Amino acid sequence: MNLKKNMIAAAVAAASFGFTSAVSATELEVTHWWTSGGEAAAVKVFADAFDAGGDTWKDGAIAGSGGVARPVIISRIIGGDPMGATQLNHGRQAEELVEEGLMLDLTELAEKEGWKDIVRPSSLLDACTLDGKVYCVPVNIHSFQWMWTSLDAYKKAGIDAPKDWNEFVASAPALREAGITPLAVGAQTWQTNGMFGVIRMGLGGIDLYRKIDVERDSEALRGEEMVAIWKAFGDARDLDDPNNSIQNWNDATSQVINASHGAQIMGDWAQGEFQVAGQTAGVEYDCLPGLGIAPALDTGGDAFYFPKQDDPEKTAAQMRMASMMISKPVQVAFNLKKGSLPVRGDVDLADANACMKKGLEILKDPANIVPGGDQVFSPDTTGQLEDLLAEFWTNPDLSPEDAHDQWATIIEEAE
Amino acid sequence: MPSFFRQIEQKTWWKRRPKILRNLSAKIAALPMIAVALVGFVGCSVWSIVYSFTSSKSLPKERFVGFKQYDRLFDSSRWQTSVENVAVYGICSLVFSLVVGFLLAVALDQKIRFENTFRTIFLYPFALSFIVTGLVWQWLLNADFGVAQVIRDIGFTSFELNILSNRDYAIYAIIIAGLWQGTGFVMALMLAGLRGIDQDIWKASRVDGIPAWRTYLFIVIPMMKPVFITTLVIIASGIVKVFDLVVALTAGGPGGSSELPAKYVYDFMFGRANLGQALAASTVMLTTVLIILIPWAYLEFSHKKDSENG
Numbered sequence: 001m002n003l004k005k006n007m008i009a010a011a012v013a014a015a016s017f018g019f020t021s022a023v024s025a026t027e028l029e030v031t032h033w034w035t036s037g038g039e040a041a042a043v044k045v046f047a048d049a050f051d052a053g054g055d056t057w058k059d060g061a062i063a064g065s066g067g068v069a070r071p072v073i074i075s076r077i078i079g080g081d082p083m084g085a086t087q088l089n090h091g092r093q094a095e096e097l098v099e100e101g102l103m104l105d106l107t108e109l110a111e112k113e114g115w116k117d118i119v120r121p122s123s124l125l126d127a128c129t130l131d132g133k134v135y136c137v138p139v140n141i142h143s144f145q146w147m148w149t150s151l152d153a154y155k156k157a158g159i160d161a162p163k164d165w166n167e168f169v170a171s172a173p174a175l176r177e178a179g180i181t182p183l184a185v186g187a188q189t190w191q192t193n194g195m196f197g198v199i200r201m202g203l204g205g206i207d208l209y210r211k212i213d214v215e216r217d218s219e220a221l222r223g224e225e226m227v228a229i230w231k232a233f234g235d236a237r238d239l240d241d242p243n244n245s246i247q248n249w250n251d252a253t254s255q256v257i258n259a260s261h262g263a264q265i266m267g268d269w270a271q272g273e274f275q276v277a278g279q280t281a282g283v284e285y286d287c288l289p290g291l292g293i294a295p296a297l298d299t300g301g302d303a304f305y306f307p308k309q310d311d312p313e314k315t316a317a318q319m320r321m322a323s324m325m326i327s328k329p330v331q332v333a334f335n336l337k338k339g340s341l342p343v344r345g346d347v348d349l350a351d352a353n354a355c356m357k358k359g360l361e362i363l364k365d366p367a368n369i370v371p372g373g374d375q376v377f378s379p380d381t382t383g384q385l386e387d388l389l390a391e392f393w394t395n396p397d398l399s400p401e402d403a404h405d406q407w408a409t410i411i412e413e414a415e
Numbered sequence: 416m417p418s419f420f421r422q423i424e425q426k427t428w429w430k431r432r433p434k435i436l437r438n439l440s441a442k443i444a445a446l447p448m449i450a451v452a453l454v455g456f457v458g459c460s461v462w463s464i465v466y467s468f469t470s471s472k473s474l475p476k477e478r479f480v481g482f483k484q485y486d487r488l489f490d491s492s493r494w495q496t497s498v499e500n501v502a503v504y505g506i507c508s509l510v511f512s513l514v515v516g517f518l519l520a521v522a523l524d525q526k527i528r529f530e531n532t533f534r535t536i537f538l539y540p541f542a543l544s545f546i547v548t549g550l551v552w553q554w555l556l557n558a559d560f561g562v563a564q565v566i567r568d569i570g571f572t573s574f575e576l577n578i579l580s581n582r583d584y585a586i587y588a589i590i591i592a593g594l595w596q597g598t599g600f601v602m603a604l605m606l607a608g609l610r611g612i613d614q615d616i617w618k619a620s621r622v623d624g625i626p627a628w629r630t631y632l633f634i635v636i637p638m639m640k641p642v643f644i645t646t647l648v649i650i651a652s653g654i655v656k657v658f659d660l661v662v663a664l665t666a667g668g669p670g671g672s673s674e675l676p677a678k679y680v681y682d683f684m685f686g687r688a689n690l691g692q693a694l695a696a697s698t699v700m701l702t703t704v705l706i707i708l709i710p711w712a713y714l715e716f717s718h719k720k721d722s723e724n725g
Binding site for chain 2: 067070071072074075078093096097100187188189192242243244245247378379380382383387390391392393394395
């Protein structure tokens with residue numbers, strides 16, 4: 001009897017507590033696909049900052065990279081079950097959702113806080129803008145053009161670590177002799193496509209990259225330079241372990257961290273993994289932006305969109321979250337954990353490590369900045385490229401010439 | 416003349432009315448189901464077919480482009496791989512699950528000891544979802560840690576098994592996992608069928624000195640035709656819709672060599688924001704199923720009508 005009374009009292013207390021807290025705080029569900037160790041640490045920065053403001057961050061992490069998470073996120077928004085906020089790569093992924101008026105307009109907040117003046121490079125905010133209105137908050141700058149080498153693996157093999165891609169290819173036989181697989185690659189299709197983009201940038205240079213991605217110049221697409229790059233990429237297939245059975249990029253990064261593989265071509269988000277593993281740039285691992293040949297970076301990255309809500313309380317909370325994400329202290333803390341660069345030009349990154357400093361140095365010159373894949377190609381085109389590159393990587397019967405032709409056709413026909 | 420018309424009118428009136436009124440409550444009870452079938456199945460199928468002729472991206476838009484989506488679909492090497500794979504998967508899982516399921520049922524039907532235990536063991540995988548099945552087999556078939564490592568530990572140090580990372584064999588990994596999951600269920604259906612066979616038939620065949628395998632082949636199996644048809648329909652529908660297994664086991668890889676049609680539809684509809692292409696693919700799937708189904712249904716039902724009328 002007594003127990004029952006206590007329980008009722010507890011229930012009443014809980015209910016009234018729930019009621020009072022509902023007035024002051026709003027719970028927002030946030031979906032994202034940041035699930036690796038370094039990424040999770042970065043998300044926690046956001047969550048803690050949001051909770052500290054009196055609201056509640058309800059974490060909706062979806063495992064399995066953007067390819068798995070995006071369909072879930074987009075179908076929820078289209079299906080009328082919008083979350084409070086969601087990660088997407090800015091660019092063309094959310095284009096149609098914005099056109100349909102499913103996303104919250106952040107223009108007022110952006111003007112009040114002067115995002116136009118603080119976001120650098122300005123192309124990041126442009127990617128969030130449609131018809132002069134701002135629909136997303138860029139939170140970081142990520143670029144794909146990095147190669148991560150394991151210095152431990154090279155020590156084991158008894159040779160000097162490579163300074164660029166060509167040295168790396170030359171060092172492959174020595175690595176093999178020491179029982180080390182030269183290149184670590186996850187099987188998810190976007191990784192092969194990204195890797196090809198990086199090799200294309202490294203071997204072909206920034207001008208060729210622009211001609212293809214931005215201008216879609218047919219001559220450049222089918223020219224001699226591209227023939228050579230395709231041949232090099234075909235040869236690179238031999239650097240991978242044919243029995244490779246891993247899927248995720250961070251599993252491939254682990255292989256570089258534990259020195260069973262020599263190197264991985266992956267975006268700068270891989271850096272968070274080295275950090276979580278307690279490794280230091282220049283000691284256990286090294287980074288080669290633009291494959292050490294062509295120092296150019298794309299400025300893709302992540303942005304948060306806020307699907308429209310009926311409840312004005314929630315809309316207010318969405319605005320608070322947007323403002324928090326781009327605020328100075330959060331930008332610094334978040335990006336240090338994530339291994340990415342902050343979107344604000346006016347923050348102090350004294351704590352940045354050697355690799356991040358290399359990146360910042362390259363970004364200083366606007367000539368070194370190219371638009372990211374998500375900004376120039378629609379998800380449909382990107383998907384076709386991914387299918388082709390992944391097939392090419394695993395199928396030795398598909399010759400570089402045939403793949404080159406198919407690849408050029410996809411880009412020529414892209415919208 | 417007027418009286419002639421009246422006669423016809425009366426006749427049809429007399430004929431029609433009782434037909435509608437017959438089993439009225441049953442017909443009313445069936446109405447919601449009919450409505451769901453018409454709106455949900457027929458309606459949505461028509462909608463899908465109509466929008467497969469548009470250039471819709473994430474959202475349906477009435478921008479008609481003729482057969483463009485179909486041209487692209489049939490040119491796509493990924494779609495060709497998907498179709499070949501579903502054919503291989505379909506034939507293998509149909510044949511093996513029927514044969515193995517039937518043989519297991521026959522073995523259990525020999526009045527063996529611990530029949531319940533065996534039946535439970537064989538049926539258990541069916542209680543797992545395809546996602547779990549896929550993950551389990553991903554680990555079992557892992558070239559570094561799975562069954563291969565166990566065999567290497569036993570002493571066959573040079574043993575290698577990596578069908579998951581082999582372009583030619585990855586689809587067979589999916590077939591193995593699918594069979595492991597579904598065969599127990601086929602066995603249970605078959606066992607129920609075998610138990611439904613009159614014991615006197617067995618006695619009679621024994622008296623005539625017919626060997627057991629001949630009794631099974633020529634007497635029992637023909638008698639079990641309804642069970643086989645039910646099983647066939649269940650397996651066939653499983654083949655067409657297989658999706659989660661491939662997502663969990665190989666994610667279509669390596670390099671798209673184990674893609675299946677349902678995954679093609681899903682990827683284009685949600686991941687790649689190309690609704691038109693996805694609907695074109697699903698329309699082709701629907702058409703294929705109908706091409707197989709209509710002749711079968713025609714044979715099956717017209718035959719029944721004949722026997723009813725005759």
